[in-house]
Amino acid sequence: MKVDKYSIAKLILLQERTFTYQKLADTLHLSSKTIRNQIDDVEEFLNKYDIELYRQPGIGIELVGQRQDILNCYKQCLVEIKDSHELSSTIRKNIIVFNLLTKSKKITMSYLEDLLFITRPSIYNDLKEIEEFFETNDVKIEKTRKTGIELICGEKRKRKCLLDWATSMLKEDKVNYYSYPEIINYMDYVFGDFNNHYRTYLRNFILSVENFAKFKITHSELERIITLFLISFERIQKGYTITINHELKKKLKNVKILEFMKENDAKLNSKFGIQLNDNEILYLSSLLSSNSTSTYEVAFQESSNPKLLFEIIDIFYNTLQDYMIEFDKDYFRVKLFPYLEKVMQKSNFEYDLYNPNEETIKVLYPKLFNLAKLINPIMNEIVNKELPSSGIATITLLLADISLIQINKLVCYYVVTNNIFEQDLNIHTLKNNIPNLEVVTDETIINFSASDIDFIISNEPIDTVKIPVFIAPLVFTPEFLILLKQNVKEIIEKKANSFFKK
CATH class of the missing domain: 1.10.10.10 (Winged helix-like DNA-binding domain superfamily/Winged helix DNA-binding domain)
Structure with a gap:
């Protein structure tokens, strides 16, 4: 459907605070240039109702007008949109x-x-x-x-x-x-984008629960539960809470999950601006417990032929190296083995293969889904069996997890010549402002190669390297940190684009 000036005007009229062209573009899923090209026509339309756009350089744009004029203009937008849009x-x-x-x-x-x-x-x-x-x-x-x-x-x-x-x-x-x-x-x-920080935070939180309570949650359920957590938090923010029978405690497969949730609920409260009560903690714990499997149920020695599984995994890993940048092979083996282990134990070959999020996963990770399918020719050759599409979706989530770790991991070479106090303060500030950042100094650079470094922070220009160099003051200022975060975001985007070799 065509985005016209009335749709842009309607969105502007709904803004309660200062906004930017980029914010409008993100909401309408357009480029900022498209908004700028039409803003004159939009402003001309708003002026007919004595509404003006007040621009504040470096801050944004503010809507200025009387409440009744804004309401009349909004009603006219609806009339114009109604004439030009038909909803299926x-x-x-x-x-x-x-x-x-x-x-x-x-x-x-x-x-x-x-x-x-x-x-x-x-x-x-x-x-x-x-x-x-x-x-x-x-x-x-x-x-x-x-x-x-x-x-x-x-x-x-x-x-x-x-x-x-x-x-x-x-x-x-x-x-x-x-x-x-x-x-x-x-x-x-x-859902957000691939690097959504809320989903990343919850993924790490659930993995911490998994480690504490000694259970395994399948990749086929992890993303589903993360989504349900976020839906629950949004509902709690709006005042909607669960009423639950506390007899459910007796039915939990793993009571240590509830123990962990009670001890760490403050972290979720702080991150998402909520207040979890006992009912909500029990509800969230039940979501994890009902989809968990004891780690003892997936022990390596249960396999009739673990060497055969590792052969499949190793060949699959080597195949992926033709398409993806190098990643942690040991982590890949540890994560994929339990899933294939359970698959091979079932004669009907259906354990954990039904994935309710299969279509979602295809939409979110189309390229990774196609790469995950490369395991089937290998399995067909070695064990004369293939995974169905829902099983491929499960492996896709594993590859998404690996790529997210690889993309978000950043290494900074810090070469600012200041005193030890200022250096410690700056490095502490860096780590607090940029997640998953490892800071390398002259003392530790020997352990890294040039290809490991994502960017350099220096107080002087360095023309002899191809790595991005950001010139910093001796003590970091808020302005420098804002600019640095923008540049780091671009670096992460480039890493995401270069994750695939072809």
Whole structure:
């Protein structure tokens, strides 16, 4: 669908604070240049309603106008957009489902008419199909003419429905939802991009639980649980909490998971701006426990022929080296062995192969999914069996985990000539501001090669190296750190692009 000046104007009118062209571009999934090319027409339209854009260099743009003028302008935007946009049935249903799951009050038919630019008969037709979606999770829709439409279910089932809805939305083109920033923002929060720091934080947190409680969670469930954690945190932020039967404690497969969650809930509270109560901690623990397997169940010696599995893994690793930059082979073996171990133990070859996130994984990691399929010719040659598509999806998540570790790991060579106190202060500041950063000094550089270094920080220019050099003051300033973070982000993006050899 074409992005016109009215859609941009509508988005500007919804901004509560100072904004930038880049923020508008990110929300509409356009380039900043596209926004700049149309901003004059947008501003001319806003001026008709005595609304102006006040530009503050280095800060952003602020909307200036009377409340009633802004409201009148917004209504006109809706009229113009209605004439130029027709929403398909699928898009309408996704929007209705999202509103039913996230709005605190009942939704009226008139609200949906204004939101979707359609008549009531069309809405009723959409609701018939929407009811089928909710029935799979034992959720009912209640409709009354006077009060509107609402879901009849508990908070736990709403979160499960949000998981299913968000997962299905990954197949959708986000451009179709640019006029509904709530949906775009929600999807960005729950999934984000490949380097989403929320998902990375939760992945590391769950791996810590795994290590403490001595269990293994399959790659096929890890990303699903991370998504459900994020959905839960967003709901908690809005005041929705779980009511749960505490008899569930007796049913937990691994009580040490609950112990770890209780001891470390403050970390989640601080990171996500929430306050987990006992019910929520028990609920999150049950999600992990129900998808965990004892480490003793996947011990290497259980295999009838572990050498055969390692042969498959080693050949697969060597094959991947033709397509990906070199990564930790030992880590790869340790992570992949338990999965193949369980697969080989089952005569029907179906253990842990059903992956409910298969389609999601294909969308998120298409290139890695194709690389994961390279294991099948190897397995066919050695054991005369192949993994189904859902099994390939599981291995794709392992490769995604490895690539994320490789891409986010950064090494900085610090050569600023200052005193030991200033050096320690600067290095401490670096590590606090840039995650996964290893700082190398003249004393430790001997352990690294030039190819290991991602960038250099110096107080003087260095023209003899091809590595990025950032000139720093003797004591880091906030301005320098902001600029450095922007440059580091670009370095990570380049590393992500160069992760694949072809």
